[in-house]
């Protein structure tokens with residue numbers, strides 16, 4: 001039940017800017033994912049919220065109260081670390097009860113709350129286990145329970161499942177999402193796995209080198225990436241550099257209408273929006289490789305200049321390596337100076353003239 | 364099928380059997396050395412104090428020297444002062460070295476590196492040099508006295524030649540090993556475990572008490588056992604810095620042997636000292652075994 005306000009926060013380690021002028025307001029009960037490649041400042045940001053690092057500049061308030069000067073033990077935040085954070089000299093019960101004991105709650109109350117939270121994370125009856133008698137997934141659940149039992153205003157998760165296998169990770173993140181929604185607890189979740197972010201987040205913050213690239217809902221981050229970096233980082237994306245002249249984006253292989261000012265630009269098109277067709281003439285490109293995924297096929301095509309693009313097609317049947325093909329871009333976007341200058345959804349009279357077309361011009 | 368698998372299992376077993384003698388040979392040399400240099404002298408010393416030649420020349424079992432030791436006021440005082448010195452040193456070492464080790468573990472940068480070198484430095488100073496340095500600094504008319512005198516303050520009562528003399532010297536001498544062992548123990552306490560504790564609301568004192576100390580219990584035990592064993596039977600520092608009476612067991616033995624010329628009694632004192640060390644040793648082994656069982 002809390003709202004987190006971060007305003008213009010920067011963190012310098014010596015001369016490295018780990019976080020650069022970051023601002024966000026996380027609403028009550030919202031789950032925000034911090035997503036970015038390694039070294040983009042996700043952990044640093046989370047650790048600043050938890051009180052483990054002090055911002056060099058900026059302010060942070062929780063429910064309107066400035067927390068920047070509070071040490072971690074005084075902050076209403078609960079953090080789940082990536083690993084090795086359970087206290088191995090205590091059993092599961094004591095691990096979870098430790099924070100309650102520090103608050104001098106009565107014994108019966110402590111027992112009741114620990115039992116309740118163990119049940120919440122699906123570990124009823126595990127109280128007397130030692131931490132090394134648990135699997136990796138169970139250990140992370142205990143870590144989660146240890147934070148949840150104190151009913152923090154803000155829950156902070158720093159890649160809590162990174163060391164687990166894919167299946168377990170998927171299951172646990174669903175569980176975390178369920179628990180988070182049931183308790184309506186404001187949550188920040190750090191991950192470098194885009195599928196994780198896309199599947200659990202209310203909003204995603206994409207970070208790169210300590211700077212915010214985009215803050216938006218998952219669908220929007222996927223459909224309308226604000227920068228070429230986001231476009232390339234979330235999902236698969238073909239990025240082609242070219243030049244806009246006379247209302248058309250041109251590249252050696254293809255050429256699409258784009259009503260923007262002349263100049264260099266980068267075209268971004270998702271594999272599912274890039275159709276291919278058997279060449280009508282000489283062909284713009286040739287098929288390099290065909291991968292059949294059963295549900296769909298991924299065709300790697302090579303342009304004359306050696307650049308490779310991915311195209312997603314319903315089946316692999318029609319395509320063979322070295323076959324000459326034409327490219328038919330559907331929805332695409334053009335970027336210039338790290339921003340969107342043009343967005344087109346659906347094919348622009350190139351392949352399917354019958355379909356309604358809509359294009360939007362940004363900036 | 365069964366026959367085949369048994370047949371294929373047998374050569375492996377034999378291979379293992381064949382390897383065993385080499386292993387034994389490898390450890391034989393050090394074991395023999397230990398037996399010759401340590402075990403045999405112990406057995407022989409115990410034997411020589413318990414079986415003595417009587418006036419008629421026959422060898423007979425006797426507890427005379429032990430009875431004398433434990434009824435002699437002076438010997439008992441020496442034993443007491445040795446136990447007191449050892450206990451006091453252990454306490455001071457713990458109180459001094461734990462903060463140093465904690466500081467070295469949890470701070471970063473240049474300064475801790477210097478502090479560490481400073482803490483390790485006594486290891487490279489032979490105790491005899493250390494003793495004389497001590498006398499020059501804290502002894503009568505030493506540096507401290509001169510400085511105090513220069514600013515018009517009264518003389519200090521020097522710890523030199525009091526039981527505190529050896530305590531100060533021994534503590535200083537044992538700081539490096541103790542710090543190093545504690546530091547290695549602290550290396551096993553992860554930053555995340557500590558941050559997690561602070562996150563659930565533990566203040567520094569509570570983190571130390573509930574998280575750090577339980578995790579380095581073994582290291583504390585090892586560090587204190589090492590220093591206790593060394594201090595209990597130390598010689599040089601108590602000999603140079605300590606009072607003439609009561610004196611610690613090390614100098615006492617030496618004096619009984621050389622000056623009093625009573626080797627029988629000196630050996631008895633050695634056996635008794637050894638007995639105490641064995642008790643410390645057993646206590647240490649038992650605690651470590653119990654902690655590891657946990």
Ligand SMILES: Nc1ncnc2c1ncn2[C@@H]1O[C@H](COP(=O)(O)OP(=O)(O)OP(=O)(O)O)[C@@H](O)[C@H]1O
Pocket residue numbers: 013016017018036037038039040041042043044045192
């Ligand atoms: N204590 C520190 N001292 C100096 N530099 C640091 C420190 N902590 C982080 N950095 C630097 O700050 C930058 C951001 O680090 P951070 O750990 O926040 O990245 P991250 O996004 O969490 O990466 P990962 O996905 O690998 O965990 C990195 O360049 C890192 O080297």
Ligand SMILES: [Mg+2]
Pocket residue numbers: 042043044
């Ligand atoms: Mg990180």
